[in-house]
Amino acid sequence: MIENYITYLNFLSKKFDKFFESQKPYIFCKKGCAKCCKNAQFPYSQMEFEYLMRGTLKLDVETKKAIVDNLKSVMDAREKFEGEKFLYDCPFLVNDVCAVYDYRGIVCRTFGLPFVGSDGKIKAPFCCFQGLNYSNVLEDGSNTISEEKYKKLGVKEEPVAFNIGYEFLTDPDFERGFNFQFGDKKPLIEWFVDLENARNSQ
Numbered sequence: 001m002i003e004n005y006i007t008y009l010n011f012l013s014k015k016f017d018k019f020f021e022s023q024k025p026y027i028f029c030k031k032g033c034a035k036c037c038k039n040a041q042f043p044y045s046q047m048e049f050e051y052l053m054r055g056t057l058k059l060d061v062e063t064k065k066a067i068v069d070n071l072k073s074v075m076d077a078r079e080k081f082e083g084e085k086f087l088y089d090c091p092f093l094v095n096d097v098c099a100v101y102d103y104r105g106i107v108c109r110t111f112g113l114p115f116v117g118s119d120g121k122i123k124a125p126f127c128c129f130q131g132l133n134y135s136n137v138l139e140d141g142s143n144t145i146s147e148e149k150y151k152k153l154g155v156k157e158e159p160v161a162f163n164i165g166y167e168f169l170t171d172p173d174f175e176r177g178f179n180f181q182f183g184d185k186k187p188l189i190e191w192f193v194d195l196e197n198a199r200n201s202q
């Protein structure tokens with residue numbers, strides 16, 4: 001079944017490549033820029049997690065050790081956390097580079113693209129406020145697009161938003177179409193909590 005999921009990922013990748021290409025004048029992603037991999041929850045389905053683990057097994061010993069160290073720090077912080085929404089840096093981020101890039105989850109593939117807000121307007125990704133994606137066409141003091149700045153830029157590519165919500169991209173329609181199941185969905189770190197609990201109860 002994981003092979004069917006990989007087919008779906010390839011389908012998504014082709015789509016996302018086109019999206020990014022069509023938005024080139026506004027995209028400032030580069031290797032080493034990893035703000036999108038920090039301070040978040042990272043929803044992962046069971047299928048995505050299994051695929052991520054498949055990629056992790058292929059890593060060299062040193063990188064695996066760095067991930068284990070990161071995981072330990074995040075798990076310790078989670079244990080002490082008393083709020084409602086635990087945010088953390090992804091343990092797979094090693095020296096500000098994703099160690100499992102080809103095996104990363106679906107949400108990771110959407111980082112940096114704009115989306116449609118509940119008011120129907122195009123919303124730039126969070127890093128627009130840090131001088132990154134879409135910062136060159138941003139309405140002052142908001143994450144919406146300034147028509148004036150876009151026109152001033154004089155580029156042919158118009159800023160557009162995409163349907164890239166995690167719930168949409170993991171919709172049962174895709175499971176049926178590609179013949180696989182995502183399984184449970186939860187923040188990435190919770191998969192490791194489950195693994196640890198299962199180990200402790202043996």
Ligand code: SF4
Pocket residue numbers: 036037042090091092093097098099100101104105108
């Ligand atoms: S899996 Fe990779 S791309 Fe996804 S959040 Fe972690 S480091 Fe970032």
Ligand code: SF4
Pocket residue numbers: 028029030033034035036037111112113125127132133
């Ligand atoms: S999405 Fe934003 S934070 Fe993430 S790599 Fe691209 S520019 Fe950097």
